[in-house]
Amino acid sequence: MNDRSNRDCLPLKALDDRALGHVAEYFRALSEPLRLKILNALRDEARNVGELTELLNCSQANVSKHLATLTRYGFVERTAQGTSAYYKIADPRVYQLCDLVCGQMAQHFASQAQMLGATAPTARARR
Amino acid sequence: MNDRSNRDCLPLKALDDRALGHVAEYFRALSEPLRLKILNALRDEARNVGELTELLNCSQANVSKHLATLTRYGFVERTAQGTSAYYKIADPRVYQLCDLVCGQMAQHFASQAQMLGATAPTARARR
DNA sequence: TGCACCAATCGCCATATAGCGATAGAGTAA
DNA sequence: TTACTCTATCGCTATATGGCGATTGGTGCA
Structure with a gap:
């Protein structure tokens, strides 16, 4: 190593x-x-x-x-x-990791929701 | 809280x-x-x-x-x-995650090595 | 000693998934 | 059209691992 x-x-x-x-x-x-x-x-x-x-x-x-x-x-x-x-x-820094993940997940879900709301009356596309 | x-x-x-x-x-x-x-x-x-x-x-x-x-x-x-x-x-924040992990791993290994060094003349274990 | 309790490990089963080759499907050029 | 390229997916196998019940090992107490 x-x-x-x-x-x-x-x-x-x-x-x-x-x-x-x-x-x-x-x-x-x-x-x-x-x-x-x-x-x-x-x-x-x-x-x-x-x-x-x-x-x-x-x-x-x-x-x-x-x-x-x-x-x-x-x-x-x-x-x-x-x-x-x-x-x-x-x-204790392991909680930093988890909180960081939580934040990124939240943003990911938010942008997904936004995308769905913006583009899709016909949802389900975007695979 | x-x-x-x-x-x-x-x-x-x-x-x-x-x-x-x-x-x-x-x-x-x-x-x-x-x-x-x-x-x-x-x-x-x-x-x-x-x-x-x-x-x-x-x-x-x-x-x-x-x-x-x-x-x-x-x-x-x-x-x-x-x-x-x-x-x-x-x-790009995913790299923050990875770098955080790298830092924690490095410290973990370091403390393990230190522990081994303190207790074990036979090095090589390292993991 | 023998008994009681706690934690770690074993054997087993079920499930998830990484990897592979093969193939399907979409796009491009002739 | 036909042929070709590129990507996604399918079917499959092998492996890893979470969960369970049962057992083992260690500690403390009577």
Whole structure:
């Protein structure tokens, strides 16, 4: 890996194939609703697996699996405490990502709505 | 803060399940290396499918399919020109997303390396 | 020790999708 | 028209992964 250079940010443009694959994996880690829910639930406070299982209304096995994914990519941190495992947000900047996406989505939907309103009494075209 | 203060950006915290699913889809659209390559190739200029196929060294069918995905989520725009279809970036802010991810990844790797360096004389693990 | 609880992992199934070759369809030039 | 080019789509296979129930492993308590 010839990855010296800037400490905190290589622009996407300069990424080689391997690094680009890592970026893709990073996005993939955020591409599951349940994982986003977990991040949401951890926004203000650390929680253990049982609490998350109850909050998210799904199986404990699933929560554990998704927490493992989030941990692997550095989104959350694990702290053992008795027989429990508490997870907390490791890097709050992940919310910047999500909020940025929300903003772009909102604008995308708005422009789509505008386009539909402007051009189409016969909607459905524009494929 | 349950108010929607900002017009164009609902914070992730306030999203209901459906919207959260959309955010996840958005991230998923960016979770394929080939799609990121396409966005990279379109960073400075519009290109048609044939050009992209050659640049990315993969099948034309794949390029078309991925372009359809990127179009569906509003990342690129299609312009027919003769028998060709030219694609260009629709919202340059997607690069903000990618660069943000790159920065977070870099920091993540750095802290991992530091952790390994502190605890492990056997380097090479790096991941 | 034995029991109770919690979390992580295993095996399995169902689904989604990236990739491929082949083909259809639209546009252009002869 | 016919022939050619370019793109989009179809059918298919292989792979990845989310979800589930069951199990294992670890910790604390009686």
